[in-house]
Amino acid sequence: MNFCEKCGAPVQLAVPAGDHLSRHVCTACGHIHYRNPRLVVGCVPEHEQRILLCRRAIEPRRGYWTVPAGFMENGETLQQAAARESAEEALAEVTIGSLLAIVHVLHAEQVHVFFRAQLPAARFAAGPESLEVALVAPRDIPWDDIAFRSTDFALRRYLEDKAAGAEPYHFHSIDQRPRAEHAG
């Protein structure tokens, strides 16, 4: 960022008094712009032993497969966000279940949250952000064409847990930052 969102003057990186990290601080009004991780929320919708997957129509990873997921909006719960993304990307009405996985995607400054979900009726279609949507049997999941590592993690845990007959939650971290940034 280059300019203050409040007054429009240039910002510069500085450590505010009492803080320990560098922030974008306005050179005119002093407003401090904090940057925090953003929540991406999705679910693994199941219908009769098959999983609803979307092939992405947008970048990043256009053409690759994922579960319905996207940025959480203000004013909604995590469960509402997960259900909304299924409605938008797969035109599917899902019932959100238990917490499946929380994945820290450190290089992207995101936290991905996945829920288990049920798709009661096999009604779905590609929303504007999807090229196609399909109900896929576990053995047919296109593992080499999954869009994101967090999605891969969530899908694998989903299937393992289902085989084990349990619904635990899983934490995971993915870090593709250049080495120097790890130290801080």
Added chain:
Amino acid sequence: MNFCEKCGAPVQLAVPAGDHLSRHVCTACGHIHYRNPRLVVGCVPEHEQRILLCRRAIEPRRGYWTVPAGFMENGETLQQAAARESAEEALAEVTIGSLLAIVHVLHAEQVHVFFRAQLPAARFAAGPESLEVALVAPRDIPWDDIAFRSTDFALRRYLEDKAAGAEPYHFHSIDQRPRAEHAG
């Protein structure tokens, strides 16, 4: 927000093409400024049946009691954020345990995440954001002077779960928005 963080020109509220919500869009360069919920992360540190509480030295809720918690930073995991907040606010080195609660604080556009934690040694002191820090027996928790409803929720679930000998996670939503905003 009033000005574009990229080019400094004025922004106006508009629904971008393909979107369904109003965003701050730059009138000059077209940059879209998304606003998303921020993560607040904390823990309930326990040492020999007592819980580490901090009395806040800063607004909001100066003078009221809370568990160590604060905004998650980029580049850290939820667990690291929770441990860091304990180090900063209570000068306490804690071991983060299981997920305790996720609270949607809808009016504040925040998601609060709480973990169970152990404080192995009774070493702590007030950090710059605390007036005092204390190890408090469950019967002595100052329920009328707890700073936030999310903290109250997390503390009560913590104690109930401990009594029951289980460590489940809990979802909860707090919504103090004016009624009109609920509809959307």
